[in-house]
Amino acid sequence: MTVLSYCTNVHPAEDLDGILDQLDRYAGPVRAELGADRLGVGLWLAAPVAEALAHDRAARTRLRAELSARGLAVVTLNAFPYGGFHDQVVKHRVYRPRWTDPRRLRYTANCAVVLADLLAEDAGFGSISTLPLGWREPWSPSDDTIARLALDELTQTLREVSARHGRPIRLAVEPEPGCVLDTVADAVGWLAGRVDPAHVGLCLDTCHLAVSFADPEQTVARIRAAGLDVVKVQASAALHVAEPASQPVRAALAGFAEPRYLHQVRERAEDGGVLAADDLPEALAALPAAGPWRVHFHVPLHAAPPAPLSATTDVLTSATAAALSTSDQPPHVEVETYTWPVLPSSPEGGTDLVAGIAAELRWAETHLVAQGARP
Incomplete structure (x- = not known):
């Protein structure tokens, strides 16, 4: 079975002391709220703290001890x-x-070095999710070659780290x-036949999948048929926006057109x-609104957005079930609602965010654990 985690990129800390403070303010209370002995956390480590930890074994040992003391387990990094x-x-x-920049490879x-030392004792492997090379433009054939070489170099690093620690570290x-x-x-x-599937596969973000209007079960079957893993x-x-031309719908959508993150629309x-x-403002101004829309805005799993909007939780459950049931080594499952601070009715304080994350994890336990994930 695979471990269910929540992603800490919802928290802003970008140094080790700040990360520990936010684990105390949020992750620990979420675990207590759930009444769980252990809580999975998918850590987000900004580049400076990842580099500092990678070059300081004592700091990695300290972080592992701090996680253990709080009843937190790590199998994946974002x-x-x-x-x-x-x-x-x-x-x-x-x-x-981008993956054409040496900084991305180094980060x-x-x-990988950090995760290998943080992995929970019972984890079969560790996973690291990464961006899909970069934004689409500019992107040239030479960029493609540079990115392929960078991923080849990273794969060699993953092999070496995995061999030292006796468990695979895999890129998603x-x-x-x-x-x-x-x-x-x-x-x-892009990946099939060119990467080592033992160390490189896919991260299936079910929000992104829904926005593309792809069939979730056929998508997972395509991945498997190509010899790759989720x-x-x-x-x-x-x-999900069933009638984007409706004025009440457009009024509801306007609350999600916030300035921090990009919200692609299809x-x-x-x-x-x-x-x-x-982005959503561009869609409101330019798309014909003759058919349904999907908007890249991660909404809480347990709470439907205000009517007349809805959420693509059906895509989430179908894709997760397919990924868990067809994999020889089930994937990690990470709840990733980083948008809590920019929701139209965002939590005002730590207690509300704790309650929201705990409610999402309860929803995930109910709807995903039965399919093979465990908290």
Whole structure:
């Protein structure tokens, strides 16, 4: 079975003391709220703290002890955001540095070293999710070659770290709308036959999957048929908009058009094609709104967004069930609602955020644990 975690990229700390403080303020109380002996946390370590930990074994030992003392277990890291993930404006900056930049390779290699020393004792492997190469433009054939060489170098690092520690550390490439690897089909086409599947596979973010309007079960089957694994599932839900031309709907959507993160939108056209906008304000201004929309805005799993909007939790449950039932080595499952601070009715304080994360994890236990995940 696979471990269920929640991703700490919802918290802004970018140094070790700040991370420990936020584990005390949030992760520990979430565990207590759930009445659990142990809580899985998918750590987000900004590049400076990952580098410091990678070069200081004593600091890694301290962090492992601090996690254990709080009843927290780590099997996965989120190495998609490099840093500044809670700046006032993030938008396209989250896709930098790209996989053509040596800093991305160094950061991910540092995360591998750190994760190997933090892995829970009963973890079969560790996973690290990463961005889908970069934003789609500019991207040239030479960029493609550089990125492939960088992933080859990282794979060698993963082999060496895995051999030293006796358990695999695996990279999970996460397709996202608007990026070089926009869809799972793009990622499979780029990775299949070119990477070592023992160390490189996919991160299936179920919000991103829903936005692309892809069929979840067929998507997982495509991954498996290509000889690749779903290494990690990011359990997340997108906004679904059945009637985007309706004025009440557009008024409700306006509350989600916030300035920090990019909220890509896709519209299902009458002919079955998909129309694209890179952000919600652009979609409201330019898309024809003749068919349903999906919006890249991670909404809490347990609470439906305000009517007349809805959430794609059906895609989440179908994709997770398919990934868990068809994998020889079940993927890690991580609840990743990093958007709590920018929701139209965001939690005002730590207690509310604790309650919200705990409620999401309860929902995940009810709807996903029965399919093979465990807290």
